[in-house]
Amino acid sequence: MCNCGSSGEKPTFNDRKSTSYEHLFKYIMVGDSAVGKSNLLLQFVDKRFAPNSDFTIGVEFGSRSININDKQIKLQIWDTAGQEKFRSITRAYYRGAVCAMIVYDITRRDSFESLNSWLTDCRKFSSCDVTTVLIGNKADLEANRQVSTSEAKEFAEKNGLMFFETSAKTALNVDEAFEKSTEQILKKLESNPGLLSNEGNN
Amino acid sequence: MEEERKNNSNWLENDKFDCVILGTGLIESLVAGALARAGKSVLHFDKKVVYGGFESSFNLGQLTTILQESNTNVLLDKKDLVPPYFENVVINKAVQTASLKEEENQIKQEETISTTTENKEEDKKEKVETTTTTAATTMTTENINNNDENVNDNNNNNEPEVLQVIDVPLAKEKTLEELGRLFSIDISPTLLYGRGALVKLLISSSASRYLEFKSLDQNYLFANGKVHEIPSTKGSIFKDSTFSLKEKRLIMKFMESIRDLKKEGSDLDDSKKEEHFKQSIAELGKQYKNFIDYIKSYKFTELVESFILYGLSLIHEDLDSIPLETGIESVSLYTSSLLVYGVSPFLVPYYGVGDIPQAFCRLCAVFGGSYVLGRSVDSIQFNQETGKVESIICSEGQTIKTNHFITSPKYLNTISSQNNLIQPQKTIRKTYSRFIGIIDSKIIGTQNESFITIPPKSINGKNKNVINILQLSSICVPYNKNKVLVHFTTLAESTAENDLKECVEQILKGKKDSEKDSASPSLLWSTYFNYSVDFVETINQEKDNNIVVCSDSPNGQTVDFEYHISQAKKIFETICPGQIFLEKVPDADDIIHFEEPETTETTTDNKETETEQKVETEQEQKIETEEENEKEQKIETEKKE
Numbered sequence: 001m002c003n004c005g006s007s008g009e010k011p012t013f014n015d016r017k018s019t020s021y022e023h024l025f026k027y028i029m030v031g032d033s034a035v036g037k038s039n040l041l042l043q044f045v046d047k048r049f050a051p052n053s054d055f056t057i058g059v060e061f062g063s064r065s066i067n068i069n070d071k072q073i074k075l076q077i078w079d080t081a082g083q084e085k086f087r088s089i090t091r092a093y094y095r096g097a098v099c100a101m102i103v104y105d106i107t108r109r110d111s112f113e114s115l116n117s118w119l120t121d122c123r124k125f126s127s128c129d130v131t132t133v134l135i136g137n138k139a140d141l142e143a144n145r146q147v148s149t150s151e152a153k154e155f156a157e158k159n160g161l162m163f164f165e166t167s168a169k170t171a172l173n174v175d176e177a178f179e180k181s182t183e184q185i186l187k188k189l190e191s192n193p194g195l196l197s198n199e200g201n202n
Numbered sequence: 203m204e205e206e207r208k209n210n211s212n213w214l215e216n217d218k219f220d221c222v223i224l225g226t227g228l229i230e231s232l233v234a235g236a237l238a239r240a241g242k243s244v245l246h247f248d249k250k251v252v253y254g255g256f257e258s259s260f261n262l263g264q265l266t267t268i269l270q271e272s273n274t275n276v277l278l279d280k281k282d283l284v285p286p287y288f289e290n291v292v293i294n295k296a297v298q299t300a301s302l303k304e305e306e307n308q309i310k311q312e313e314t315i316s317t318t319t320e321n322k323e324e325d326k327k328e329k330v331e332t333t334t335t336t337a338a339t340t341m342t343t344e345n346i347n348n349n350d351e352n353v354n355d356n357n358n359n360n361e362p363e364v365l366q367v368i369d370v371p372l373a374k375e376k377t378l379e380e381l382g383r384l385f386s387i388d389i390s391p392t393l394l395y396g397r398g399a400l401v402k403l404l405i406s407s408s409a410s411r412y413l414e415f416k417s418l419d420q421n422y423l424f425a426n427g428k429v430h431e432i433p434s435t436k437g438s439i440f441k442d443s444t445f446s447l448k449e450k451r452l453i454m455k456f457m458e459s460i461r462d463l464k465k466e467g468s469d470l471d472d473s474k475k476e477e478h479f480k481q482s483i484a485e486l487g488k489q490y491k492n493f494i495d496y497i498k499s500y501k502f503t504e505l506v507e508s509f510i511l512y513g514l515s516l517i518h519e520d521l522d523s524i525p526l527e528t529g530i531e532s533v534s535l536y537t538s539s540l541l542v543y544g545v546s547p548f549l550v551p552y553y554g555v556g557d558i559p560q561a562f563c564r565l566c567a568v569f570g571g572s573y574v575l576g577r578s579v580d581s582i583q584f585n586q587e588t589g590k591v592e593s594i595i596c597s598e599g600q601t602i603k604t605n606h607f608i609t610s611p612k613y614l615n616t617i618s619s620q621n622n623l624i625q626p627q628k629t630i631r632k633t634y635s636r637f638i639g640i641i642d643s644k645i646i647g648t649q650n651e652s653f654i655t656i657p658p659k660s661i662n663g664k665n666k667n668v669i670n671i672l673q674l675s676s677i678c679v680p681y682n683k684n685k686v687l688v689h690f691t692t693l694a695e696s697t698a699e700n701d702l703k704e705c706v707e708q709i710l711k712g713k714k715d716s717e718k719d720s721a722s723p724s725l726l727w728s729t730y731f732n733y734s735v736d737f738v739e740t741i742n743q744e745k746d747n748n749i750v751v752c753s754d755s756p757n758g759q760t761v762d763f764e765y766h767i768s769q770a771k772k773i774f775e776t777i778c779p780g781q782i783f784l785e786k787v788p789d790a791d792d793i794i795h796f797e798e799p800e801t802t803e804t805t806t807d808n809k810e811t812e813t814e815q816k817v818e819t820e821q822e823q824k825i826e827t828e829e830e831n832e833k834e835q836k837i838e839t840e841k842k843e
Contacts, residue, residue: 060411060568060787081567088573090253090560092412095553124383 021065021074025185026096027178028078028126030118031103032111033085036137039168040103041077044178049169066175068182075178087117094125098195099181103135104152106165107144112136112152119159129188129195133162133181140167213598216572219245221777222594222602224579224609224617227255227285227755228559228763232770232784233608235409235562238569240774240781245602246563246571249578252556253563255285255610256389256733256756259554259678262382262640269293269729284578284613285754286389288731290697376683378640378726384680386554387638389733390756391672391689393418393516393653394549395535396542398762400558401549407784412561414552416677417544419649423513424656425505428713429647432513434540434547449506456500456510457537464534483527493529494522512655516761518668519632519693521658535762548761550651552677558763559755565787582607582619582749590748606777608750611736629736634758635698637690637706637730640679641723644686646712650675654709661705667693669705670759686723691759698730741772750776 029037043049045062061078078097083089094100100122104111115134122132134156136147149165156163162184164177189195220242223234230246231253238244252258260268272288394400394415404410422429433439439450461467463482465475490496497510515532517524524532539547551557567573578597585592593603609617611629644650654671661669675686690702690709711722735754750773755766771783 081564082570083564083567083573085572086574086577088253088575090412090564092553092557092560092564 021072023071023186023189024074024076025098025182026076026078027099027101027181028093028097029080029101029103030084030089030122031101031135032105032108032114033082035103035105035108035111036168037084037101037103038079040101040135040137040166040174041079043168043171043174044075045077047171049171051169066179066182068179068186071186073182073186075182077178089121091125094122097126097130098185099131099133100126101133101135101177101181102161103137104147105138106136106147106152107138107141109146112147112155115155119161129192131162131181131185131188132160133164133177134159135177136163136165137168139165139172140170213596213600214245214572214574214602216243217600218603219243219572220604221245221606221608222579222604223247224249224607224613225255225285226253226559226563226575227610227752228257228562228766229752229755229770229773230255230608230610231559231562231566232767233752233773234571235407235565235569236770236774236784237777238566238571239407239784239787240778241569242778244566244571245604246566246573247577247579247596248575249284249597249613249616250286251576253575254556254559256735256754257555257559258286259386259388259556262378262385262387262727265385265387265638265729266293269731272731282616284616285610285756286733288733290699290730290732292699292730294725294728376680378685381680381683381685385640385685385687386556386678387687388555388678388689389636390555390634390758391550391691392555392757392763393672393761394551395762396539396544396547396549398535398539399764399767400762403767403784404561406786407565408787408789409561409565409784412564413557415543415549416552416651418546418548418550418653419544419651420653421513421546421548422648422652422654423509424654424660424709425508427708429645429654432509434545445506445509449503452500452502452506453509456502457514457533460530460533460537463530464538466534466538483530487526490526492522493524493526496526496529508657512657512668516655518655518670518759521668546653548653550672550674550677554678555757565784568787578613579607579609579617582617584619584747589746606748606750608752608773610752610754611738612754614751628740629738629753631734631736632758633694633732633734634756635690635692635694635696635701635730635732637688637698637702637728639688639690639706639710639728640726641686641688641710642684642726643720643723644675645671645673645688645709646720646722648673651677656705656709661708665692665701665705666695668759669702671709685726693759694732698732702730738769741769741776 029041031037039049041062045064060081061076063074063076065072065074067073078093080089080093083093102115102118102122104115106112119132122130134152136149136152152165153163155161162177162181164173164180166173166177168174185195221234221237221244223230223244223246226234226246226248234244234246248255250258252260252264268286269288269291270293273291396417404413421432421434423432424430430444431438431442433442436454439445439453442450445453463479465478468475470478486496490499493515494511497507502510510533511521512518514536515524515529516536517529517532536547543549563571563573574596579594580597581595582591583593583595583601584590591604591607593601594607595601645652645654648654650673652671652673654673656665656669656671658665658668669690669692672689672691673686674689679685679687688710690706692701692705695701706728710725733756735756735758737753738751741750741752752769752773753766757763757766774781774783
């Protein structure tokens with residue numbers, strides 16, 4: 001699913017609304033249930049936090065345009081639609097993603113322990129060039145922390161991931177995580193313009 | 203793990219659903235998507251860890267594994283006979299052992315992913331070295347040779363150079379096993395008509411956003427020992443060298459008469475056209491009982507007759523009893539689908555048929571459906587008074603209340619119930635013979651994505667049934683690696699190997715027109731197997747006990763999914779009478795859209811353009827005809843290469 005064509009290419013189904021951006025990047029969120037994936041999406045796209053909300057029904061993905069180095073970039077962030085709960089995410093979800101955000105909850109050790117298997121899935125189903133970001137969410141709940149920053153940092157370094165501790169509630173680092181990862185994708189794109197082509201997605 | 207699973211009564215938080223669906227074949231997935239879209243709560247199981255049942259696509263390693271499971275005693279237990287499973291499996295042994303080993307290696311490697319990326323790179327290199335020293339050695343060298351030969355081909359195809367840059371770090375030619383995970387191999391490959399039922403549904407339901415298609419390059423008929431292009435337009439019919447001028451006139455006359463029956467291109471509205479068609483068919487029906495009688499009445503030559511019967515009509519089963527209307531509809535669908543997305547009337551899913559059920563499952567999940575792969579339903583409990591289904595017990599041991607239960611015949615056989623309240627279904631069973639091969643170059647005389655129809659009795663006069671071949675060489679295979687996937691399908695008379703072996707040999711050998719033609723392809727990997735489909739003709743169980751049994755989904759030799767969609771619709775209507783089947787989903791961009799206020803100085807401009815665009819979009823949407831909508835599909839129609 002190549003939603004990531006630059007504006008010069010023919011429009012695809014999802015990006016016809018706006019032609020004022022230079023790139024459309026598909027982001028996917030993975031990670032255990034209830035680590036705050038949907039809330040991160042909501043905070044980034046809509047600048048709000050909806051505690052204990054049932055996940056929004058009928059919403060595929062959220063989009064927001066950001067400006068990086070004077071380039072208008074539209075991010076389209078896909079949510080798992082709850083299919084992560086029993087590890088039943090469809091393959092098509094991963095397809096065409098240029099960035100995968102693997103999210104865990106810093107107050108839940110088990111969600112950190114699952115990271116390896118999420119990473120495996122991402123590498124198995126996404127393109128080889130997918131930028132992977134590790135997100136430790138719920139950083140506002142410092143008192144209940146079960147995963148130390150240094151440990152997560154070490155994991156991220158070992159696996160070549162970008163790393164942020166965020167709070168979907170206070171918006172801490174949320175924009176940063178998206179902006180910094182987009183910067184990195186743009187850098188990759190400069191050195192390898194074929195990155196977004198369909199064939200690269202193999 | 204097993205122990206943990208049993209009697210886990212709080213495994214699912216929610217233990218009450220409107221509908222529980224078991225099996226993720228296309229029909230079940232369509233129903234799931236439609237029910238969730240209409241507001242029902244849906245719990246959807248599949249015993250396998252892959253979506254799609256028989257309608258799934260696998261990479262090479264996965265396929266080898268499931269085929270081998272079918273051949274051993276693993277599946278002797280009745281409970282394990284859920285889609286997809288196979289019979290009479292034969293796998294080309296020499297390559298197969300290597301591929302399995304490789305897949306294991308790969309899995310191991312993926313599991314220990316926490317090693318540094320650098321180490322991983324090194325591992326990979328080592329792996330290449332070790333595997334090349336084994337059985338794969340000869341194959342690797344062959345591949346390199348082929349590469350040299352095909353350099354010209356690649357240049358002709360104008361492949362973007364950047365793609366070669368991607369390949370640079372892997373200077374060594376990869377073995378088939380290493381490339382294995384890049385294949386999408388269908389159990390039951392299917393073509394879609396550009397104006398067929400599924401494409402229409404994908405557009406009307408917005409599920410198209412999960413899928414990509416490529417237009418088939420060319421449709422062929424096999425006659426007199428060689429493949430003939432089936433001309434698709436007036437122009438190409440007259441350029442064609444297969445038919446005589448007289449034959450061409452007959453073909454044109456026939457196609458005109460079909461267009462006339464449907465009043466295509468006339469100003470009449472759809473209902474008038476439909477009426478005209480019904481009347482005409484009724485008229486014709488007085489003279490001709492079946493489609494085949496009607497065709498015979500034209501007194502075509504043998505070649506033209508098979509061109510129409512097998513090339514233009516894609517109903518390749520029970521040829522002698524195709525009703526007149528069905529046959530004419532089939533030809534009409536073919537002609538009206540021409541030039542919609544490409545020269546050929548057909549589309550092929552870019553990553554295999556397996557993505558189609560997944561698209562509707564995702565749609566179901568987006569509307570709140572719960573998905574559980576790798577688990578099943580063990581038993582069904584009925585209300586003693588009403589006799590209707592009350593709850594199911596899942597393989598985790600938890601009892602889940604439900605008002606409706608939907609599954610397919612093979613799954614139903616694995617479920618126990620009190621008092622045998624599950625009625626045995628009247629089903630029609632069809633068994634198909636399949637061959638899947640990976641070859642190193644295209645079948646002689648064909649284009650990248652090709653569909654070949656072999657009429658009965660044309661392989662040394664032996665094949666009783668039509669054989670269909672789908673060749674994929676730029677999609678569903680590793681890119682740019684000279685790997686071509688060929689699928690052979692036919693109604694089974696015997697084992698797959700008996701039914702197809704001669705055909706495979708003859709087709710792969712090919713018939714060269716001139717010395718310029720490239721060499722015959724050689725087989726790198728192959729398998730023969732049979733599978734059986736149970737068709738449920740009437741959906742009437744719902745009245746009695748709220749259990750709906752639907753047909754198995756695989757398509758066999760039928761093109762498109764009209765049957766599946768109409769059955770899914772019927773099931774949906776028994777549960778949600780009067781509601782819209784898979785109503786269009788508003789574009790997500792309309793629901794959440796936020797333009798960052800602090801994007802520095804450009805903000806105001808952006809906002810203005812944004813509002814302008816929104817206005818534009820609204821107007822656009824109003825005037826959007828279906829035609830335009832279709833164009834906006836991410837359907838790959840052309841020159842990827």
